[in-house]
Amino acid sequence: MAEIVVSKKACTVNPLKMSAPIGAALAFLGMERSLPLVHGAQGCTAFGLVLFVRHFRETIPLQTTAMNEVTTILGGYDNIEQALVNIHKRANPGLIGLVSTGLTETKGDDVEGFLKDIRARHPELAGMEVVFVSAPDFTGTFQEGYGKAVAALARRFARPSRVRRPWQVNILAGSHLSPGDVEAIRELVESFGLTPIMLPDLSGSLDGHIPETFLPHTLGGTPLEGARSLGESAATLAIGEHLREAAEAIAAQAGVPYQLFDRLTGLAASDAFVAALARIADCDPPARVQRERSQLQDAMLDGHFHFSGTRIALAAEPDLLTGLAHLFAELGAEIHAAVAPAPTPGLATLPCATVTVGDLEDFEHLATTPSPDAWGDERTAELLVCHSHGRQAAARLGLPLYRVGLPVFDRLGAAQRVSVLYRGTRQVIFDVANLILEAREHDAHDPSATAHSTPAATAARPGRAAAVPGGALPGGSATGQGPTGAPAAAVVAGA
Amino acid sequence: MSALKETIAAVFDEPACAHNRAKDDKARKAGCKKPLAPGAAAGGCAFDGAKIALQPVTDVAHLVHGPIACEGNSWDSRHVHSSDSLRYRTAFTTDLNEFDVIYGGEKRLYRAIEEIVAKYRPPAVFVYQTCVPALIGDDVAAVCKAASARLGLPVIPIEAPGFAGSKNLGNKLGGEALLDHVVGTREPERTTATDINVIGEYNVVGEFWQVKPLFDELGIRVLATFTGDSRYHDLACSHRARAAIMLCSQALINVARKMEERYGIPFFEGSFYGIGDTSDALRRISRLLVERGGPADLPERAETLIAREEARAWARLEPFKARLQGKRVLLFTGGVKSWSLVAALQEVGLEIVGTSMRKSTASDRQKVIEIMGGDAHVFDELPPREMYRQLKEARADVMLSGGRSQFVALKAKVPWVEINQERHHPYAGYDGMVNLVAQIDRALHNPIWAQLRQPAPWESADWLDGWGGEDRAASCGRGSAGAAAGEMRHG
Numbered sequence: 001m002a003e004i005v006v007s008k009k010a011c012t013v014n015p016l017k018m019s020a021p022i023g024a025a026l027a028f029l030g031m032e033r034s035l036p037l038v039h040g041a042q043g044c045t046a047f048g049l050v051l052f053v054r055h056f057r058e059t060i061p062l063q064t065t066a067m068n069e070v071t072t073i074l075g076g077y078d079n080i081e082q083a084l085v086n087i088h089k090r091a092n093p094g095l096i097g098l099v100s101t102g103l104t105e106t107k108g109d110d111v112e113g114f115l116k117d118i119r120a121r122h123p124e125l126a127g128m129e130v131v132f133v134s135a136p137d138f139t140g141t142f143q144e145g146y147g148k149a150v151a152a153l154a155r156r157f158a159r160p161s162r163v164r165r166p167w168q169v170n171i172l173a174g175s176h177l178s179p180g181d182v183e184a185i186r187e188l189v190e191s192f193g194l195t196p197i198m199l200p201d202l203s204g205s206l207d208g209h210i211p212e213t214f215l216p217h218t219l220g221g222t223p224l225e226g227a228r229s230l231g232e233s234a235a236t237l238a239i240g241e242h243l244r245e246a247a248e249a250i251a252a253q254a255g256v257p258y259q260l261f262d263r264l265t266g267l268a269a270s271d272a273f274v275a276a277l278a279r280i281a282d283c284d285p286p287a288r289v290q291r292e293r294s295q296l297q298d299a300m301l302d303g304h305f306h307f308s309g310t311r312i313a314l315a316a317e318p319d320l321l322t323g324l325a326h327l328f329a330e331l332g333a334e335i336h337a338a339v340a341p342a343p344t345p346g347l348a349t350l351p352c353a354t355v356t357v358g359d360l361e362d363f364e365h366l367a368t369t370p371s372p373d374a375w376g377d378e379r380t381a382e383l384l385v386c387h388s389h390g391r392q393a394a395a396r397l398g399l400p401l402y403r404v405g406l407p408v409f410d411r412l413g414a415a416q417r418v419s420v421l422y423r424g425t426r427q428v429i430f431d432v433a434n435l436i437l438e439a440r441e442h443d444a445h446d447p448s449a450t451a452h453s454t455p456a457a458t459a460a461r462p463g464r465a466a467a468v469p470g471g472a473l474p475g476g477s478a479t480g481q482g483p484t485g486a487p488a489a490a491v492v493a494g495a
Numbered sequence: 496m497s498a499l500k501e502t503i504a505a506v507f508d509e510p511a512c513a514h515n516r517a518k519d520d521k522a523r524k525a526g527c528k529k530p531l532a533p534g535a536a537a538g539g540c541a542f543d544g545a546k547i548a549l550q551p552v553t554d555v556a557h558l559v560h561g562p563i564a565c566e567g568n569s570w571d572s573r574h575v576h577s578s579d580s581l582r583y584r585t586a587f588t589t590d591l592n593e594f595d596v597i598y599g600g601e602k603r604l605y606r607a608i609e610e611i612v613a614k615y616r617p618p619a620v621f622v623y624q625t626c627v628p629a630l631i632g633d634d635v636a637a638v639c640k641a642a643s644a645r646l647g648l649p650v651i652p653i654e655a656p657g658f659a660g661s662k663n664l665g666n667k668l669g670g671e672a673l674l675d676h677v678v679g680t681r682e683p684e685r686t687t688a689t690d691i692n693v694i695g696e697y698n699v700v701g702e703f704w705q706v707k708p709l710f711d712e713l714g715i716r717v718l719a720t721f722t723g724d725s726r727y728h729d730l731a732c733s734h735r736a737r738a739a740i741m742l743c744s745q746a747l748i749n750v751a752r753k754m755e756e757r758y759g760i761p762f763f764e765g766s767f768y769g770i771g772d773t774s775d776a777l778r779r780i781s782r783l784l785v786e787r788g789g790p791a792d793l794p795e796r797a798e799t800l801i802a803r804e805e806a807r808a809w810a811r812l813e814p815f816k817a818r819l820q821g822k823r824v825l826l827f828t829g830g831v832k833s834w835s836l837v838a839a840l841q842e843v844g845l846e847i848v849g850t851s852m853r854k855s856t857a858s859d860r861q862k863v864i865e866i867m868g869g870d871a872h873v874f875d876e877l878p879p880r881e882m883y884r885q886l887k888e889a890r891a892d893v894m895l896s897g898g899r900s901q902f903v904a905l906k907a908k909v910p911w912v913e914i915n916q917e918r919h920h921p922y923a924g925y926d927g928m929v930n931l932v933a934q935i936d937r938a939l940h941n942p943i944w945a946q947l948r949q950p951a952p953w954e955s956a957d958w959l960d961g962w963g964g965e966d967r968a969a970s971c972g973r974g975s976a977g978a979a980a981g982e983m984r985h986g
Contacts, residue, residue, distance in 0.1 A: 011558070011607030012567075012590035013614075019564035041626055042531060043540025043657035047568040050898075054572070059879070059902040066531035069658045072630060083534030090535060102562040103626045103658065106596055137562035138591050138627065210906055214883035389571060392584060409572070 002350040004343050007358030014360035014389065016315050017341030018406075020135040020145030021099045022048035023175055025062060026406075027149035028097025028131075030173070030182075030200025032221040035093040037083055039065045039076060039111065040101030044137075054409035056179075056206045061217050063087060067103060076109045081118045088125055091216035094224050095129045097149060102137030129224065131156050141342045142406075143317040146175035147242035153199060154246040157227035158254045168195045168233040169280060170256065172247055174240025176320035176405060177264075179207040180418040185239070185264070188274070188421055191289060192281040197226045197233060199246075206415055231256060235280055237273070239264055239420075240319040241346045262346055263323030264420035265428060266330055267296055273421070292422035300331065303429040306436045307331035313367040313381035315339035315360060315390065318347055320405045323419075324385060325350045327428065334373065336381040337366035360386070364393040383436060400435040498636075499629075499654050506667045506749055531661070537899065540657030542625050544665020547573070548746060549621055549653065549673070551697045551722040552730065554580035556617040558587040560604050560635060561625030565657070566590075574919065576701035578724050582617055591627060600633045608642040608650055618727045619649040621672075629656040649727070651676045663746065670750040673721070673730060678754065681731035683718065688789045690718040691780060692739040692760065695747045696767075698723025702921030706767050709777060709804070709924065713796055715784065721747055734758040737787040740765045740780055761787070767923040769839035770808050774801045808925040812843050815932050820844040822939055825891035827851045827877060827900060828914060836895075836914075837866050843932050848872055848891050879903050893939050908947050910938035 025036035025048055038045040045064035052060040065079040080098070087096060100111060111132050119125065133152045135145040150172060169189060173182045183203035189196040198204075204220030211219050230236075231254030238247035238260045247258035259276055263269045270293070274285050284290075310333045314321055318340045325335050335352035339362055347355045356362050363386065370378035384394050385402045388410050394401035408414035418424035539547075542565060550557055550573065559566040570586035577583065589607050591600050608620055620642075624635045636652040643650040655668035683690075691710070696703050703723050710717055719725055719733035734754065739762035741751040751762040761783055765776035781789075781797040823846045826836060837847050849872040850863060863873055877885075882900060885891065886907035894904040897915030904911035912934050913919065922931045952958050 009607075009610060010589065010603045011610045012563075012586075012588050013611075014586050015563060015567035015570065015588060015590065017563050017567050017590070019562065019568055021564065022568055037534065041540045041657040042536055042538060042661070043543050044564060046537075046539040046543060047564065050572065051568050053898065053902075057902070059906070063534050064531075064536050065533045066536045067658055068531070068660065069629075069656075072626070072658055079533040082532070086532060086534035102564065102591075102596075103630065106627050106630050136593075137564040138596050139593050141563075210908075214880045214887075214903070214906075216880060392571070 001348055002338070002352050002355045004347055005354050005356050006343065007356060007362050009358075012359045012361075014364075014392065015341075016339060016359050016363065016386070016389070018051070018142040019048075019102075019137040020140040020142065020148070021101045021137060022051065023142035023145030023147075024099040024133045024135045024149035025097065025145075026052070026142075026175060026202075027146045027153070027200050028095070028099075029060065029062075029205055029218055030198075030202040030221045031095050031097070031153070031218060031227070032201075032204065032223045033094035033217050034097060034205075034221060035061045035063060035087060035091055035095070035217045036097040036099060037063045037065065037087065038099050038101060039067070039080060039109070040103045041067050041072075044101045044103065051407050051409075055407040056208070056415045057412075058206055058208060058415075061091070061093075061215075065104075072103060072107050075107065076104055076111075077114045077117070080111065080114050081122070084118060084125055084128075084130065085122060088128055093128065093217040095131065098130055098132045099145070099149070100132075100134050100136065105134065105136035105138075129156070141317060143175050143240075143242045143319060144342070147240075147245060150199060150243055151246040151249055153227060154230065154249040155253065157224075158230040158250040158256070159228065160254050161229075161231045163232045164234065165195070165229075165232045166234045167193065167281075168197060168229070169277070170230050170233045170236040170250060170258075171196045171198050172236060172238040172240075172243040173198055173200060173202070174238075174243050174319055176240055176317060176323065177202075177420065178415050178417055179203040179205075180416040181264075181420045181424065183207060184418045184421055184424055188289065189277060191286045192277045192283065194277065194281050197230055198222055199227060199230065202415075208415060230254065235259065235276075237261065237276060239273075241322070241344060242319055262319065262349075263326060265323040265425050266327045267293075267300065267422075267425065268330070269323070269326070270296070270421045270425060289422070292426075296422040296426045299426040299429045303433045304331050306433040307333040307429075309334060309373070310436055311336040311373075311379050311382045312385060313337040313339075313363065313383070314385040315363040316386065316405050317341060318344040321355075322346050322350060324404060324428075325352065327425065328432075331429065336371065336379070337363065337369075339363045339366065360389060360393055363390070364397065367393070367399070368397060382439065383432070385432075400439045402432050402435055499656075499659060502654065502668060502671055503659060503664065506664065506671060509748055509752065539662040539665070541655045541659040541661065541665035541668060542623060542657040543569075544662035544667075545623060545653050545655035545669035545672075546665070547662065547697070548666040548669035549722055550583055551575040551577075552621070552725055552727060553577040553583045554617060554726045555619045555621050556582060556585070556587055556611045556615055557621050557623065558589070558604075558607060558611060559623045559625060560589045560591075560600065560607075560628050560633065561623075562591045562596075562627055563588065565623075565625045573697075574700045575697050575723060576704075577698075578704075580726070582615065585615070587611055596627060596631060599631060600628050601638050604628075604633065604635065604638050605642055608638075609646065612646050612648060617648075619651060619677075621651050621653055623653045624656050626656045626658045629658075649676065649680070666746040667749050670721070670747045674750060674753050674757075677727070677730050679731070679734040679758065681728060683732035683735050686718075686735050687716050688737060688787070689713075689715045689784050689793070690736045691715055691784070692719050692721065692733050692736040692754070692762075693717055693723075693742065694721040694739055694751045694754075694762065695742040696720045696723045700919060700921045702767075702923040702927055705921050705924040705926045706773070709773075709800065712800060713777070713781065713793065714790070715780065715793075721750055734760070736760050737789065738762065738780060738783040740776055742766060767927065768836055770805055770842070770925060770928050771838060773924050773928075774805060777801055804925045808929055811929045812932055815936050816844050818936055818940065819932070821846055822892045822935075823848040823890070824935070825849045825882075825885065825894045825896075827882070827894065827896035837863055839928055840932075840935075841866070845935070849874060849877075849885070851875070851877060883907050893935055895935070908944065910941065910944065912938050 028034050028036040042064050049062045065083045131152050133149045179202040199222050201222040205218040236247050236250050236256050236258035250256050251258050312328050312333050313336045329351035338355045343357050367381035370380050373379050384399050387405045388408045390401050419428045566588035589603050639650040639652040653672045655665045718736045719729040739760050741762050741764045754760045763779050766772040777797050781793040883903050886909040893910040895912045895914045
């Protein structure tokens with residue numbers, strides 16, 4: 001069990017955190033013919049827009065109610081009304097995901113009330129669904145905002161049904177999954193002969209494809225008919241602790257039982273998911289899937305040498321952090337530091353002594369703060385794992401950076417990268433092991449990297465185990481760290 | 496808020512602004528504030544604008560007082576370069592939480608400033624006000640004053656909360672903060688008769704470094720740039736310049752005009768985009784410096800330099816002329832730079848089939864119409880859908896625009912060159928123009944376009960001719976038939 005330490009600073013330096021409203025907006029970007037609308041000042045939308053454009057390298061449909069100081073104080077009714085009418089006229093989306101911000105929440109706009117009035121005054125908007133999410137910037141993080149939006153979608157669309165489709169499965173896909181991940185999960189579910197309702201489905205909208213024509217809303221995603229059949233599914237499989245609320249909402253409203261997977265990265269974690277699908281489909285996993293499992297086992301054999309005893313510092317949104325920290329620990333690496341932007345209950349299960357709730361200043365500091373390993377050698381981090389904002393720390397410390405999550409704006413293909421299930425896990429193992437190998441090749445001709453252990457040498461060389469050439473400690477995972485947690489999968493029967 | 500309101504009103508009453516001069520009294524009083532259309536708006540907020548204008552100051556700590564969205568979603572995203580300190584790339588924010596919103600964020604702000612000073616020892620701290628603390632009434636100016644007195648360094652309030660207006664307004668409010676709190680607070684160690692300020696230059700991808708050597712060669716010293724690659728001290732001493740060049744006029748015109756009023760620093764509006772414009776700017780600054788007591792031979796030396804550099808630039812552009820002759824360009828920029836770019840691109844044989852004049856003044860517009868020989872292809876707005884249609888119908892061979900419309904062009908399979916502030920290549924000065932033309936050439940002549948525009952083999956009607964067409968088409972679905980045909984060819 002990890003102890004959760006909350007940073008007590010007044011000033012956040014180099015934020016790890018992003019805001020809840022744009023997390024909610026991302027969830028809506030995974031719906032078909034959808035257009036997220038952020039209820040705030042122009043900048044609330046513009047910053048999120050630029051962030052997504054740089055990460056996904058796609059046009060991002062995202063609109064604003066363009067609040068100014070007067071409308072903020074008088075209330076945003078008119079702005080929401082005008083925005084809905086304008087969007088209906090110009091883009092005619094099937095769904096608007098309306099997201100509040102710190103600005104309009106501080107004022108306290110009664111958006112649900114506004115929407116009732118606007119609906120009554122504008123019958124022409126009847127064909128356009130509007131789902132509202134309250135997501136003030138001053139509480140929660142990106143992941144939380146995303147979770148709230150998926151929960152709002154679930155509450156809106158999951159209806160009790162007399163029809164039960166035993167071959168249909170709801171897959172709630174978390175914010176830590178790339179469009180590539182979502183695609184891989186969908187293909188796996190389909191390989192069992194099951195029909196997945198992916199909610200949301202970024203693989204349809206932000207996978208990077210060329211549409212036939214210009215569309216002013218999302219290019220794909222969960223169709224609304226799909227969302228409306230959530231209540232007819234045999235089960236809900238939710239991926240990410242932050243989707244628990246959504247899974248519970250579907251269970252409560254439509255009686256669909258759910259199973260929650262805190263991660264899908266790693267052998268045991270993938271096994272749990274595949275087994276769940278096999279149970280629902282009532283058949284063995286397809287031969288190809290079993291082959292992939294075997295391939296992952298082989299990759300673990302090839303890769304574990306490089307992970308063994310390697311000190312890794314991670315900073316990421318809680319559910320992404322959970323998946324990666326467990327994977328690395330399972331391969332024998334030591335989690336030197338783990339930093340999350342906000343505390344969540346799941347963090348306590350991480351395979352390290354402490355999890356720090358803080359920013360990238362904390363991350364950088366922790367990465368270079370020595371702590372003893374199982375042999376009493378004082379060591380620091382050898383590899384950083386973070387989104388692209390970790391690049392400054394990596395440059396200053398001269399350490400390799402494995403870019404994960406969002407935003408990744410200084411490398412291509414972040415949206416298409418797969419890091420879940422057997423094949424995705426295998427790729428993560430290869431990519432990270434290659435970074436470690438490359439860093440060690442750099443050091444191969446540096447005498448100080450392999451010099452005899454002295455306190456000075458240890459202090460001067462971040463990331464090195466001074467006593468062992470190359471820094472690798474064979475069998476380093478045998479002692480000195482907590483048990484690697486088994487992937488949590490709780491089955492909860494629906495109402 | 497009333498102080499902010501007054502500042503905004505003052506900023507809009509800009510006598511040096513051509514936009515403003517062209518208006519009647521009533522329109523002038525109403526200000527420039529365009530109401531933003533909810534659900535149909537694009538672009539950043541005033542805070543964004545203030546940050547764009549001031550973040551390039553390299554050695555100060557830029558502290559954003561607000562919830563996480565304002566800094567957490569946007570930091571380290573502009574490619575403005577620094578020749579020394581990298582402090583401006585460190586993001587500082589008070590990351591306000593629920594309790595701060597209820598009880599006020601002033602104490603947290605003060606402690607944040609204290610922490611920054613203790614840990615990072617910057618020469619100054621810029622504190623950016625944002626919407627939420629402005630709404631709950633945090634008095635940023637008072638906190639800055641107290642912190643400044645107790646901690647013994649300048650702590651500058653930047654009052655440009657996002658909801659005050661557009662990005663452009665934010666640029667100006669950022670400029671006002673410099674005028675009110677920074678400019679004229681220190682004295683330079685020495686001055687020369689050729690000290691100048693360059694206003695509205697942010698050193699995007701280091702492009703000012705393509706221009707600065709020209710000044711260096713003429714013996715013109717850049718005392719301060721507002722604000723690309725500048726240090727706090729440079730700006731504090733900038734009131735001792737003899738003359739100023741104002742670039743990107745819509746952004747910091749208030750700074751240029753007020754420095755003329757307060758310190759008698761004459762300025763002119765120039766541009767370093769385009770060969771002719773660069774030469775023109777060098778000529779004018781030389782003449783202006785002579786009027787202000789600079790060396791009398793400066794204009795002559797400038798002419799020599801201009802002749803040499805222009806000849807060199809044209810010689811470097813020569814090989815592109817044949818390759819670019821008659822290629823059609825769709826130009827979509829903020830507008831101010833349009834005519835300057837239009838002229839330059841025409842000189843290498845490119846044909847401008849459309850240009851936007853979104854933010855341009857009447858006179859800029861006139862200039863473009865003159866250069867292009869008519870206003871048929873000058874437009875104010877070009878909605879993405881229309882832009883896509885034009886490109887898809889192959890009305891243009893290449894589009895030049897900002898990142899926002901990048902994917903409209905690319906998804907229409909049309910070459911695209913980035914020309915706004917997120918760009919990756921420097922386009923200022925003589926070298927910059929050559930860079931731009933080279934980038935256009937590379938984009939146009941990249942071999943991908945021919946392949947990308949080819950339909951898939953199975954999309955043509957006769958693709959099965961000679962492969963036992965009809966029978967196969969009848970027996971397989973289109974997709975699997977394609978795969979099978981591919982295999983057959985290999986076999």
